[in-house]
Amino acid sequence: MSQTNIESIVIVGAGQAGASAILELRGNKYAGKIILVGDETHLPYERPPLSKEVILNPSDTKIEILSEQKLADLNVEVIRGNGVVKINSDAHSIELKNGDVVAYDKLLLATGGAARRLPNFDALGKHVYTLRNLEDSQALVPMLQAGRRIILIGGGVIGLELASSARFKDCAVTVIEMGSMVMGRCSPLILSEFLLEQHRAQGVDVRLETKIANCRLDGEEVVVTLASGEELRADAVVYGIGIVPNAQLAIDAGLEVDVAIKVNQDCQTSNSDIYAAGDVATQLRDCGHHRRVETWENANLQAGIFARHVMGVEHPKANPAWFWTDQLDINVQFVGDMAASEWHVRGEMDAAKGADNSFVMYGVTDGQIVAGITVNAGKEMRHLKKMISKNVVFEMEKHLDITQDLRKIA
């Protein structure tokens, strides 16, 4: 089928990738029908503020990506609160929870992921939380009150962002992390150690290499027993130990799935009329391996790849991957390959300066700049991106000299 006779595109999942796909399709002059199907009752909204602004500033934070008016202007049919339960790929149709059947020419699966569960904590039945959607975040607002004792399980991005929000609300915060470093999945050790020091300086009790033996309720308290035998008591536990991609629809439809839905470089699944994008997709990369990336930017990029591919438009050259986190008034942005073999700091990395720190880091592999990090220096990010794209060779004296304008040496 050529792009000219695609009559109907159905997008499953009204989240970041789903919303972006709509904008990209219309931006690429797709004039046919778009049907957006979401299991949530909300219109598409941004998730990054859920661990930050929505908790700290619930009444002033706007998270909607596409308003009702905008969706109407874009001529999108929206079905909400009625998730897809089945794909019938032979008939080119999907079945909704209420039994309705919707036909498609091209289908995008943008179903994201769900919080990975800890059944022994869930079994407690109260005072235990996870964070993935707006309701989860809203449930944390009244719980995070001054003086409350909060245990956060998982020292990843979500755990540390929540630790930061909870400290801003004067909670007593303990973070329990099994690994030997915080943000171990996405940060080099040097930055992880810097952030760890920041959290500890702000009173967060971060326990590394700490295993949990069991948990129980004692009245209104949650008692967490560590493998060491120590008992920690809290008013609430929030766990953030990663996500499980919402790939069941694809599994049931016989698509190739490897925990996440496998897609090629065009975001096409093993069925050429079905695409996947965002947290649910694991995409074939230039290195020849599939990789899943759980970031806001990746969801938008893959939605763009999908839209251009169905419209027969060439993709622009891929930029190095970028994401950010905000913790304790420190904005950290990451670009490129966080597994770079060496890291060099430009400026002063002084843990004692707290949120007044501002510096840049270069990740270098085989003499070349392959990654960059900015700490409270987001305006320098575009120069780091440029250096990575241009395969710039790292020159210690030049690149670490803070009197040199980064823009001029990029």
Ligand SMILES: Cc1cc2nc3c(=O)[nH]c(=O)nc-3n(C[C@H](O)[C@H](O)[C@H](O)COP(=O)(O)OP(=O)(O)OC[C@H]3O[C@@H](n4cnc5c(N)ncnc54)[C@H](O)[C@@H]3O)c2cc1C
């Ligand atoms: C608390 C939090 C903070 C974050 N902070 C950052 C950050 O600072 N920086 C960053 O880069 N990234 C951040 N992220 C990650 C980023 O938000 C995600 O990578 C992005 O939302 C992924 O987009 P998506 O469209 O794949 O999934 P989602 O945005 O999760 O959307 C998926 C949608 O599909 C729906 N769905 C699932 N199954 C079905 C079905 N069967 N039928 C219909 N609908 C279905 C889901 O309910 C959901 O609405 C954060 C994520 C969270 C949760």
